[in-house]
Amino acid sequence: MTLRLVQVNFKARDDSALGRFWADALGWGVSSEGPGVTNIEPLGFTWPDPTAVCVDVVTVPDPETVKDRVHLDLATTSAAHQTELVARLKDLGATPADVGQGDVPWTVLADPDGNVFCVLEPRETYRDTGPIAAVVVDCADVRAMVGFWGQAMDWTLHEETDEFAVMRSAKGVGPFLEFRRAPGARTWWNRVHLDLLPFPVEDKEAEVARLRTLGATDLDLGQGDVPWTVLADPEDNEFCVLGRG
Template sequence: MYLENLVIDALDPQRLGRFWEAVVEGERLTDEPGIFETRLAVPGGPELDLCFQQVSEPAPPAPRLHVDLAGGPHQDEEVARLLALGARRLDIGQGDVPWVVLADPEGNPCCVLEERAAHAGSGPVASLPLASADPDRDAAFWAWLTGWTDVTGSAPRSLRHPSLRGPLLEMVAEAAPHGPTKNRCHLDVRLEAGDDLDTVAAGIAERGGAPLRTDWGDLPWTSFTDPSGNELCLLPARA
């Protein structure tokens, strides 16, 4: 199994997808009605597809998963570039911090970080902070599910691709338990040849996750939640 997609709900997938494609300098994969996909490839590290799917509801407040971008020594220039692409500054009560909080064209928050040694070799996406009720438990869950490994970061627990390149998946203490509203962003994990869906589903349950019951019709993927209630999808192995 491996982490394949960062999925972002969008009112206008083309507009939002093209914004993020420019931000990460991605390679376009899909541009069709209701769906836009672009690929972030980290040299010597993982590939992560950013997938934008159309929804009718505006973004809810306080997302449980968001994107931190690498600013480093060129933080000011990166902020100016994102503003020129269509981002705006956002005040979420962060106060005087060394990172800059922005909103993308649909209001999803993202941060442009100052230079941090832990993010060396990350590429344009420095980290993916994920709200967690129990960072130790959730780090073990996501490490098993993705094959990513523990690393030292600024969060209570952080994981990274085995190449030690690309973004960190950070378990950050949640401000409140997951509510009834679907999160705007989630992660997709791809099964590989030899992975059995029922066996993986049992492993998810053993580690505190659960099936996610939806009314989205007959889909080729299977939905679950992690132990903190964050949505995720298991994609079938490629032929």
Template sequence: MPTRLDSVVVDADDPSALAAFWADALGWTVTFEAPDEVAVEAEGAPRWGEGGPPALVFGPVGDPKIGKNRVHLDLGSKDMEDHRGLVGRLLDRGARPADIGQGDVPWVVLADPEDNEFCVLQPRNEYRDGPAVAAVVLDCADPVGLAPFWSDATGWPVLARREGLVGLRHPTAPATWLELLSVVEPKRGKNRLHIDVAPYPADDHAAEVGRLERAGARRIDIGQGDVTWVVLSDPEGNELCVLSPR
């Protein structure tokens, strides 16, 4: 069986404070807290790979942010009143407007208290039935070329395709989308947000890592040391981790 999506991991100067912001922003719950990791989840929802939203996991990393993040969250809204209210509430709780050259678009770009960009989308049919995190967006040079790898990594089909964007989603459930977005800016340094995938409980961890390597991933060293997961990069160099089976 393929690996499945598990979580989005966020490098943070202050994991507890940033997790508290996102728990409040999404109406989710801090479900685990330790000095080296804080997790925020939508309690009662399926895991991301099973048709729900991703867990957000915050870890202490002191490296400075370099330019715009290559992975960001898109938040959905039910209607325009909900959209305006959500933007206002986020600004009141510590977000700030961000200008990344977006121009006149049907979403608002904000940054969280540690300057991680995210978007609050106006209502769209493709996100209307989904969770609070409508999409996890990964910047890349070639969405069409990268999509087969991420389909292998997630077990999800491509369900949306428009100019400059390819969207993958659970085939039957209203999960958070994984969207590959074309950008011209090159990757600079380690991504501050990355995606974790995991094999199913009965699957072999090493075999799944090998399968992803054959699909175009490569092993990388980001200083992780002796850990229970394997750090890979996708064919365009974006980091991802393969967790132990679960």
């Protein structure tokens, strides 16, 4: 298997403004591959590298307010660090968000474009992930999603139940990819999605064909002639396979 999760893609009203928020939030640097796109990655980072899942922010005409099925969990190292990080994020423009979480030890916030994310209390599991502890995907059927994504990528499955599953890079570095059960059909489009990269990139068309045999379907979002292929997983969450075959 030669597909790896390399970045999380955010749709935004203003890629530069939202990109700067996430760069400041994560302590990373910014660059741009072209108009309407802001890339956020660790300073000194050579892309791609499994030690980090980067963030791309892309301007779209109207990133309507929707309930995201993909969000980021941020790691902290102590209770004081969690408090300090939440305060700093609010200073950067984040706002408290109520998604029905009740009394929990983590803090739920929304970025300036309304994308929900969590600042976790310190957990030993995430001690070496970097600032992003996990990329979290809500889904109706955890085992079915793991069945697809476990075959789609070269990441290792660490835990699987009917309610929750965890994957991580086969090299044991970087953030986790987590699937959490959240019943209900999706009736909205995601502003946040996953981007996969084939290794080598010349295998892209073969990898796309393999994903289709696993249950992925083609998705037309009006993207036109682009170097990536847009697909949907078995629960209709869009994702992209980067590169041109």
